[in-house]
Structures are given as C-alpha cells and as structure tokens.
Amino acid sequence: MYGRISRMEFIPGVFEVLQPSAPKERMTALEKKCAIRMENITKRFGSKVIANKDVNLELYEGEILSLLGENGSGKTTLMNMLSGIYFPDEGQIYIDGQPVTIASPKDAFALGIGMIHQHFKLVDVFTATENIILGMPGKLNLAEARKKVKEICDRYGFDIDPDQKIYDMSVSQKQTVEIVKALYRGADILILDDHHPQNHSVSPSPPGRLKTTSVVRPCCVWMRMP
Numbered sequence: 001m002y003g004r005i006s007r008m009e010f011i012p013g014v015f016e017v018l019q020p021s022a023p024k025e026r027m028t029a030l031e032k033k034c035a036i037r038m039e040n041i042t043k044r045f046g047s048k049v050i051a052n053k054d055v056n057l058e059l060y061e062g063e064i065l066s067l068l069g070e071n072g073s074g075k076t077t078l079m080n081m082l083s084g085i086y087f088p089d090e091g092q093i094y095i096d097g098q099p100v101t102i103a104s105p106k107d108a109f110a111l112g113i114g115m116i117h118q119h120f121k122l123v124d125v126f127t128a129t130e131n132i133i134l135g136m137p138g139k140l141n142l143a144e145a146r147k148k149v150k151e152i153c154d155r156y157g158f159d160i161d162p163d164q165k166i167y168d169m170s171v172s173q174k175q176t177v178e179i180v181k182a183l184y185r186g187a188d189i190l191i192l193d194d195h196h197p198q199n200h201s202v203s204p205s206p207p208g209r210l211k212t213t214s215v216v217r218p219c220c221v222w223m224r225m226p
Contacts, residue, residue, distance in 0.1 A: 032060040034097065035189060036082070041091035043077055051077040055091070059189070076118075079191050083115035084108040114182025115191040120174050124167040128160055132181040145184075152183050 036059040043052045051074045067075045080086040084105040095111050122131045129146045149162045158176050
C-alpha cells in the first residue's frame with residue numbers, strides 16, 4: 001500500500017444542507033473534525049518486504065471509511081499499526097489533531113480505538129458477557145457487567161443475549177459480541193478487519209443506533225461512534 005488513500009463518500013442528509021440556500025450556521029455545524037490522521041506511515045518486515053510505504057490517511061468524525069484491496073496489499077498491517085499490534089518504522093499518527101504514540105493495544109484503547117479482528121478472539125464455553133469482560137483489570141461484578149452490556153446493545157440496536165454461550169451463536173452474532181466488547185472498553189473508533197460476505201459490518205441507522213449490513217468483499221471499516 002503506497003501513498004495517499006482516496007475515498008468515495010456518501011453522507012446521508014448532507015446534500016440538502018449543503019445547498020446554496022442553506023443557512024451559514026447549519027453549514028458550519030456540518031464541518032467535519034479529523035479524528036485520525038496517519039501521515040507518511042511506512043512499515044517494513046525484514047530488508048525486502050515493504051508492507052506500507054508513505055501512506056497518508058484521514059478519518060473524520062461521523063464517517064465510515066472502507067479500505068479495499070487485494071490480499072497482501074497492506075490493509076491489515078495499516079490497521080495493526082493504528083491498533084497497537086505493530087509499530088510504524090516511519091511516520092506519525094495523530095488523534096484529534098494531537099501526535100500520539102501507539103505502542104500496544106492498551107495504548108490504542110486509552111485513545112478510544114478498538115479493533116475487531118477477522119478471526120474472533122472469543123471463548124466458546126463462556127457467555128457473551130463473560131467474553132466481553134474477560135481480561136479487564138480489577139474485581140468484576142458479573143451482574144453489573146451484564147446490565148452494562150444490555151445498555152450498550154439497547155443503545156446501538158444490537159440483538160445479543162448477554163447470557164448466551166458463544167458456541168450457540170452465528171458468525172454475525174459473534175462479530176457483534178466483539179464490537180460490544182470494544183465499546184464496553186470505551187472505544188469510540190472501531191476498526192473491522194477483513195470481513196467477508198458471511199460476516200457483517202455495521203452502518204448508521206437512526207441517530208445513535210447501528211444496523212448490520214453485509215460486506216461484499218474483504219475490507220477494513222473505520223468509524224467514529226456517536
């Protein structure tokens with residue numbers, strides 16, 4: 001993956017407001033804020049393999065951005081640098097306009113970034129709630145955790161039973177558990193890595209809610225949560 005990533009955008013409701021007759025204050029309210037900027041990012045593996053070279057990318061609040069490319073084009077590597085799994089050899093990452101160092105997934109979560117991987121990291125014999133809180137520090141209250149999981153599902157329109165075992169879930173339900181797990185930990189920027197047709201991604205529905213929509217080819221989806 002090389003150079004600047006271009007985008008095709010569709011933002012529902014913006015077309016009407018951006019007409020010449022729209023009041024200036026309404027247009028100002030729609031000015032987009034840059035949530036993430038990756039500048040001249042380069043990642044090498046050994047002396048011969050260059051996975052990413054001088055990649056520039058911007059993600060704005062309220063935006064869903066898909067990265068499309070062939071296998072081996074560097075999409076996941078770029079995501080892994082944003083989520084703290086890899087560290088870039090060159091370049092700088094900015095969050096909300098501020099330069100940051102993301103050296104681990106813990107650093108990424110501290111900045112509100114969560115990644116849902118292609119291969120889910122769930123324990124089959126645990127419930128959705130148990131998987132969501134697994135590995136979190138401190139003393140955990142399962143009843144309170146279940147309540148918070150339910151609140152997240154209600155807020156975003158997810159149909160997940162907090163007490164259902166993972167082995168009884170469909171692929172799309174498992175992916176939803178991974179998304180709720182990231183939200184539970186405070187992520188407001190989500191990365192969905194290489195999701196295939198049998199899986200699902202998320203897209204805006206009514207304000208403050210999400211609905212699942214199928215993805216027709218491997219892609220990475222970035223979104224800033226409301």
